Amino acid sequence: MSLSVSRALALATCFAASSLAASVVEWQERSIYQVLTDRFALEGGGTARCVTDDRKYCGGTYRGIIDKLDYIQNLGFDAIWISPIVANVGGFTTYGEAYHGYWAQDIYKLNSHFGSADDLVALSNALHARDMYLMVDVVVNHFGPANSSASFESFNPFNKPSYFHPRCLITNYNNQTDVEQCWLGDDKVALADVNTENLWIVTTLNRWIASLVKDYRIDGIRIDTVKHVRKDFWPLFAAASGIYTVGEVFHSNTAYVADYTYVLDGVLDYPTWYQLFPAFQTSTGNLSALAEVILKAQRSYKTGLFGSGVFSENHDQPRFASLTTDTARIKNVIAFPFIHDGIPILYYGQEQGYTGGNDPANREALWLSGYVEEKEFVDHVKTLNAARKAAIATCAEYLVTPMEFPEVTATTLAVYKHPLLALFTNVGSHGTTSWDVQGTDYAPGTELLEVFSCSKVYVDSTGGLTALSTSGQPQLYIPASAPFEHCKNR
Template sequence: MVLTQRWGVVLFLAVSAAACLQRSAPPVQAPNGTVVAVAYVRDDVQRRGTVADVPEAVKQRVVEALAKRNLQVQEVPYQQYAAEFAKVTDSQRRFAMLMAQAPEAPLYLLVETRVSPFGEVGGRFSWEVYVRTTAGRAKSTLEPSSVDQDYGIALQFSHQGADDAQGEVAPQISSQAGGLFDSFLASPMAVPAADGGTGTPVESSAAPDTGPSSWVPPAGDAIYFVMVDRFANGDPRNDGTVDLKDAQAFHGGDLQGVISRLDGLKQLGVRTVWLSPVFQMRTEKFYGYGAFHGYWVEDFGKVEPRFGDEALLVRLAEELRRRDMRLVLDVVLNHVGPDTRLVREKPDWFHGLGPIDNWDNPRELVMRDVHGLPDLAVEKDEVYQHLLEHSRRWVDAVKPAGYRLDAVKHMPLKFWARYNDDLRAHAGNDFLLLGEMLDGDPVLLARTMAEGRFGTMFDFPLAFALVDVFCRNRSPAHLGAVLFNDRLYPAPGSLVTLVDNHDLPRVMSECGEDVEKVKRALAVQLTARGVPALTYGTEEGLTGKKEPENRGDMRFTPDHPLRAWISRLLELRRGSGALQGGETLVLAAREDLFAYARVTPDEAVVIAVNPGKAPVDVALPEGLLGARLSELLTGSEFPQGPGVLSSLTVKPGPVSLLRLAPSAPGGFGALARQAGARWRGQGERRTVELSVDDASVRLVGSGPELGGWKPERSLRPEMGGFKLSLPVGAVFEYKLVRDGTPGKFDWEGGDNRLLFVPEGREPLRLKLAWGKR
């Protein structure tokens, strides 16, 4: 299996902090008395075809959550649909059954759960509760909307079971249902009223494709990460002890050095500079590990003297603004440096539970010390106010454009929601709150982004995919499967993309120091949706597979091929509306080819990856026929010739960047709208029939429809196969699995299988056999 499986968020972590941390946006209001027909079902994980009702505690909390939105619950009796629900597992078919059970209702909600024991952790019994909520309107041409969530819970006694686990997470289930309706009701479409007529449209103040902060990336933005000590030494007088031969020692970089290089960064194409932490830090090594990186903060209220002072930091921000550039500060809220003053003066501000022993235990991840760094008890109000006060002060003193927020996975989501809302209220909605969640699971990333109230997050799933495809020779269609997860994110256009960072191996090392491979990875990253981020030295080909080698000293040479390549790509991005905000339209996804277009009404740019040895023709959809074609990197026009342009030739090797211009202004408008709806999972769908000759196999893959790579949610064949309704234009990866030893699954070997859903009226039919492609 490719994607890393993660257990859900453990809910009991925040119980003690609930009183001071709970805060939420006001619910969207429907017309008074709007009826919602609701059905509930729990699928038995172990016994196929067995279902059960959910506890009354869950139902009551859902009723309360919907009542806050002026929604009146009409519960469909469980006995009326239980037998039919037991026969099918497809949510869409169940939703259709629900609508048939309550044909007069204007709105519908389906709540499906699966409950699995996770094991004993620290004397408590851990369970995972999976919840899918699906909502839709009567007589709507749109597909119903779904949200999938995992919740972890620890029960006190071994005899407690599935109903107890569901009851414990009833508040979160109801919040999930309510949140789905907040998004659902905020649509500009009219909401049916209780009498079946048309109610007043519910207005939403949120702009489309934005997160909870309404943060919108500046046009043509690109972020550049500077590790201050490793970048440039602008003032040797503040160096202290340095040793350039010791990779764990300080090397003398400072704020003045960053200022001296701003013109070069702007020339490269950078518009935002993100600094590693510049606050007063522990400077001595800890068990041989260096402190130069800045993440061992000692005093959040002061600037580290080795880097300069507060006045110099203010000057850096001013120099950036003078160049129409921006500053982002790195903020560490989870921990402080080892043996720092705050630990001695305020021991009660820390959890003091020792280092993390089990990195798969969600409770340890947020309560224990990361690599021995003292973990702040942020649920205590005095600790929270200390962090918030300093955060606000730096906003006022320096006026940065935003904060990069460290170690998101090691702090409760309720803390992040409170902190981000409080800081946003002080700094403004356009203040960037960028979360670092180093995880390859897009479902977890999307949930964290939404529930934590972040402006945006780093797109680690895409980063890992870029390395896999261009450095490890994985199928280029893997990029399509990862990008199709965009429909899960609150604001995919704001995600910050990367190919590496200071916590990962350098992309040059990952690609075996092959510059051409790195250029291909950068070509896809810098033309993808989102805001591209670069790690200092990528333009110089810096290497390093692990710390501290991946945090080496910056070089400044004028003629490295990657410098010119990055500069050219960023220049193209700034000059292209399609590369900045175009809708995604997949043209081809095969084991040996991936081609997609980013489309606006006035421009389309095709990005195509052909790792083979021969050119490949890619057919164009009707909406792009007759366009004028040019090569984006060179600007060369292709001769149009007689007839209509119907296909593109994708050459092997380098990534192809082809620009299409319509014959009339706005000529791609209809296609752009269609592409946007498809990519959000709201467009037309196609039946996909996958036949198997072995009833023991199951299917699991990317996306909620295929179980999200969790074998306990894998699909079982019905009547000799799997019948699915999937979005047109979707790209999925999947594998076959079988029941193994109790509680385990056997996976078929080899690479992931690929499923691309092209346009077509007839069902897409494929035959599958275990281990055969």
């Protein structure tokens, strides 16, 4: 059964929560630091054993995050994305415990491993006191593993098999009906797929998200497994939340992902990610394919790439540093989201040089790093955030200016997004390359600052720029008149 459009819209409006309700435009000004709550910080500091292969809770909490907000803010981030907050199934499965938060059992209770309701409110308040935003991960598509009638009885509020689609594992990802109505997982751990065609379930979920946002003063939600739920479910759910919504559509095809930009504020830009790693992993990577997929998304996404989230690592994919040890290539990959049209997202630990491979190896405890800030990648991230903020302050149109590619060769890529010019290369730390960039709108003679080296150059009489790299490092230029203070502090 489905809601009539008029009635559903009315209900969504009634459910919409009162919160800070930052707009999409306000979120565009931000950069996001993603944490796995269980793996980011222990309350009161200190360290504890955390072996990723064990797939067990390691002890990270909301209070632990509060203790380390200085660290996140010093990196230049003004928003964080935390793990799903609802109570998850207990016990140990074939794939370990639900430390990640994606196996819901009771959506009306919190995951006690992460802290209490008061602790979560305290985190929200602490962020807002710093003018930072809180993004919470939300799962609608499924609950936890259901291998018996007792499993369904333990779920709340959907405590009957009839509240879920009949069990069938997804075997054909080209069949959208299977994708939306069959279950994720395998014969060992199958995740109960919520029947989002049911009127009562739709109403319940819309009421639930409105209350969640209001109770914990959430500013944005990242929605898991979006492609596994019918598209016409999402506009009403988003309206009920009353805040910024960005959805995970795990797919490489731009046209497929683009459809979801018409039902949510934005998507995680997986098509770009699919080209990003191979482009920079070796010197034979296809940089033109990376530019092409971005141009295609700019044309096909509802509002271009503006409002979408762009990333190079996350909890579901191997870290780039597990695929190469070349620091120059790693720096190029880290830098790319910060010159992109979308909202940059950094996965915790990337700044510390973490090298975890596929899940669960990519879910390391950050306290084992000591949160050291005198590190090469940490400074790299600080510089990128500072340069992006300076660009926003310099040009009122920066956030709605689409990135352009004035140079694409076998080993180099120039990205221009006024007032920033970024030069990327995949030649690696021992490679030499050069750029000859034309087609910017810099005035001849403009003094530019290269933000990583703090060196200055001048735009030539045609508005162009030539640059040389002997170590494969990315270069990022901004007018020297911009309010970029990072070089002064070195």
